[in-house]
Amino acid sequence: MKVVVANELGFCFGVKRAYDLAISNASSTTAIIGQLVHNQDVQNNLYEHGIKEFEAKGNFDKIILRSHGTIKKEKEELLKSYELIDTTCPILLNIYNKMIEKEEEGYTNIIFGDPNHPEVIATKSQVKSCIVVNSPEEIQNLKDNLYFVTMQTTLNYQKADLLTKTICDKFGNNVKVFNSICGASSKRRKSLIDLTKEVEAIIIFGSKNSNNTKELCNILKEKNFPYYFANDVFSLDLSSISMYNSIGISAGASTPDWIIKEAVRVLNDINNKDSIDLGENNVASDKIVANNDPIENHESNKTDASIPSKDTVTDSFNHNDKGESTMINENEKVSTETTENASNNAVNEQDHAEMMAKIDDTFTRIKRGQIVQGTVLYVTESQIMVNINYRSDGIIDRDELPTDLTDPRTEYKAGDQIDVYIVKVDDGEGNVVLSLRRIKDVQAWNELEEKFEAKEPIEVFVKEQTKGGLIVEYKGARAFMPASHSFDRFRRDLSSLVGETVKVEIIDFDKSKRRCVVSRRELEKARIQKEQDEFWSGVEEGQLRKGKVMRLTNFGAFVDLGGVDGLIHITDLAWNRVRDPKEVLSVGDEVEVLVLGFDREKNRISLGLKQTTEDPWEVFKNNNKVGDVVKGTVVSMPEFGAFVRLGEGIDGLIHISQICREHIEKPSDILNIGQEVEAKITDIKDNQKISLSIRALTEPEEEKRERKPRRERAPRKTANENKKEEKADSNPIDNPLIDSEILGELKKMALNLDDNTSEGEAAQNSEE
Ligand code: SF4
Structure with a gap:
């Protein structure tokens, strides 16, 4: 049995975002109010992660709000006591914004949809007044007014067409219709229709309370195509399925991956010799192929089973419902011939086209490669959602953000008006793929073209050196500068320019081939000449000049003074002896030098570095x-x-x-x-x-x-001297051989002696 998986199935972007948000906030004090999405398996998975069902008396700090929106007042009330993890799909938030905006402009809001559906109830609560319309009759009862119409995101196209036609016929230009049916749902429908061409029967996985899943069943029911509708593969009658030569698998936007993977694994096991075609674009496909474990017990169910008719389904979904009979949509060409009630309820193709044109007229028409202005709806760390006044909003993913922007929340916020580049009108989920990175690129190439035609120089950033030249960037657009055009004279080493911003002129340009060749040579020559002229006209001996060391030789350093090089001789580098100029300077140093002398004819300038300091x-x-x-x-x-x-x-x-x-x-x-x-x-x-x-x-x-005192030999003495010596011996004060210090002492003593002698003599005399 061949198993084919639809190209579009399972979690849409809104549901995936909600699930990821819930899981990343899971804890024992996190609670959720109601179902995060319309799928009990997803809900059970949240419980397994510790998230609890909300109770007023519970000990919670975080409350998760479901993906299809929360009534405004309820949210405001919860916000008083809890941190809220609001997983409301951004597509719904955008609808809310549009409704609020139109209400302020004087419109009365209308929602086409089921008044009891939680999404519609939450949406309605976002504005002061809003009417929910679910049938053409209700439109007939409306009074004359200005109306702004939005739609339940999962509304089927037949109903949308019928209601749009009715309201436009009744109110003409007084009504504006915003087709807010989610593209994710419509893509799943189209993919399902494609699948009917490849297989004999289809299994649709999802919950009974999931509207978009039910819509998938409706398509098959109306095409009279054999199908099964189940929560998971284990609730299917596998024996009847095994009788088909080929079986298709599809799932609603709230059906998790693991349900789909499990189904493929089990179905593959029914006849593991058969091939499995997972569809080229199916995200889950490669993972599913790897998951090929046999499961026991199902093999026995293969016998005696008969191929089911359109009424043979494994779920109690009502096949006899009389819903709208046909959907005529460019993307969803469901045949009306196979539908019993088609002729009664069909909105013919022409009417539909007119209707869609009417809706489209109220919005911008866009095409790939166009640049349009939009309003930022919300910003996450990896994505920006933008309203471009088209029937679908646009998403700028991380890959399409400017390369130097690490977190878009730092640069953008809701309400900002920005220009965006349209990469794709539909990403497969119904959203427009936008780019900020490419807009810069487009703008840059347009500017380059203008500059080239006007022969205007531009400033480029030198990114890297390659073989033969330099890669430069102009506002993100890459251009090439050949080596021979990088300096005023040829240089092999261009590395000094890498990382610099330089002025260049465009010498060759072809926008369609994204070719831009630039040159710096002539500009550089002109700049140098201008600088030289300025220098020579102002230079004087004894002037202080600033320059950059360009070259060192064994006899000194060459300094660029701005177009003119001067030499600091090795002896003028420093006051102390310099053996090598490298001891004092390095290439690239910024220096202040004194002009010692110059010769304009010989283009020579001698400079002094040491002379700039005191000797x-x-x-x-x-x-x-x-x-x-x-x-x-x-x-x-x-x-x-x-x-x-x-x-x-x-x-x-x-x-x-x-x-x-x-x-x-x-x-x-x-x-x-x-x-x-x-x-x-x-x-x-x-x-x-x-x-x-x-x-x-x-x-x-x-x-x-x-040192020992040296005794000098006494000269021979005369008789007179001997007499004097004798006398001196008798009076030591007069002895020249006695040390002057001692002599001083002796003199003092002698004076004392004299005094004493006089006093003694006087005493003696008086006694006598
Ligand atoms: S179906 Fe559309 S509106 Fe609903 S959650 Fe998914 S992306 Fe959002």
């Missing part, structure tokens, strides 16, 4: 003198001594003999490179030579300790 020699000379003690760092040690850095560009020499008192073979016996030392300045010469001595700091103390 450290002058500073040193002003602050230091011979005899001062200074600190410095040993920077080199030739054999004859050690050079000590006293400041930038100021070195002093400690001769080897001045390092210490003892004899040393070489300076490194005592000192190390990098060592901090203290030394006395022993000489400062005008040729910037400074002599230092460490020994001078240590010598006096050592010598004091170590």
Whole structure:
């Protein structure tokens, strides 16, 4: 038995969104009011995830609101006590907005649909007043007024046509009709009709309370096509199904994947030698093929089963209902010939076309590649829904957002007016596929065309280097710049331009082929010439100029001063000795230099970098003198001594003999490179030579300790001198050999003695 799965079936985008929202908020304190979608399996799955049925006394913090909308007042009341997870389908939210807007414009809202359907009840509650119309008779009872009509999203097209024709005939231009039947439902219907051409019977999976599922059954009933309607594969009479050579599978928009997968698996098992055709576009198809486990017990049911007629269904869905007999819709060409009541109730094709035209007239006509303005309806982290005043809204998915936009909520909000690009008029769910990314691209190419024709330069961002040139971007549109056009002169390495924004002119352009070739060469030459002219007319010796280091050589650094390169000779880089310019500068450094001289004829400029700072020699000379003690760092040690850095560009020499008192073979016996030392300045010469001595700091103390007083040999004395000596011996104060200190003491003592002697003599004299 061949099993064929419809191209469009199961969860629509609104239901999937609702389910995902509910699951992502599932917890023991999350509750749901009613069914999230019209499917008990989905509901049971939510319970398995811990979500509870709402009770007023329950301990809940989050309440999930169902996908088909909540009565406005109920929502407002709940909001006072709970955090609400509102899963209302965005398509419904858009309908609400349109109704509110029209009410403000003076229209009275009408909904075509079942007044008891929860979606219609919730929709009606969003505006101050709203009439629900379910039959042409009810329209006849309406008073003259301005009316704005929306439709239950799952309303069948026959009914929609009939009611639209009736209301337009009665109120003419006073009525505006918004076809809000959801495209997801209509796509499932079309897909089902396609399926009838491929298989002998079809199984439709879904719940009895799902309107769009019932609509699928209606189509088959009206086509007199054998079908089954079941919640899941296990409630089917598999023995009767196994008699078909081919069976199709379809499902309503609220039927979950797992029901469909399970059905395919089981049906495949009935005759696992038969092939399974899952349909080219079926999202679930590849997963289903992989799921091929045999299931026991069903095999035995194959015998004695007969092929069911149109009335043989596994569900109690009423086949004899007298609903509208035909649906005449471009997308859904259900044959009226097979329907018993077709001739009585059919809305002929011409009428339908007129009707759709009337509806369409109230909305924008769109086509692929067009740019239209729309209003943002809502924004999620990966999607923007936009009303473009078309019968369906448009969706901008993540892929179609600008590449640099990580979260659209940061840039867009509901109510924003934006331009959008139409990628597809119908995405298969009835929505228009829109793009923001492409609109930028289209706008960029249009602008490029204008600039090319006007020969106007543009600014481009250099994205990357490729073989032969650079890839550049203009507002997202890619263009190419050949290597030979990237600089004023040919350069092999173009990497310095990557990441830069540069000015270019378009030299070759073809919008239809998306080809744009740009050049920077001529603009660059002109820019450089202009800068050079400006430079030469303003340059003066002694001027300070800013520039960028472009090149380093062993004799200095070339600096771009703006179209003109100047040289800082190695001796003008720093006040201290420089062995390699790399010690001071790197390519790309921004520097301020002093113009030392220039020759315009020879195009030469000599620059000084060290001259932009004070001469450290002058500073040193002003602050230091011979005899001062200074600190410095040993920077080199030739054999004859050690050079000590006293400041930038100021070195002093400690001769080897001045390092210490003892004899040393070489300076490194005592000192190390990098060592901090203290030394006395022993000489400062005008040729910037400074002599230092460490020994001078240590010598006096050592010598004091170590030096013994030297006794000088006494010269031969004359007889006179000998006499004097004798006299001096008798008076030690006059002895020249006595240390002056001692001599001072002796003199003091002598004075005392004299005083004492006088006093003693006086006393003696008086006694006498
Ligand atoms: S059928 Fe349409 S309106 Fe209903 S939930 Fe799905 S996408 Fe939304």
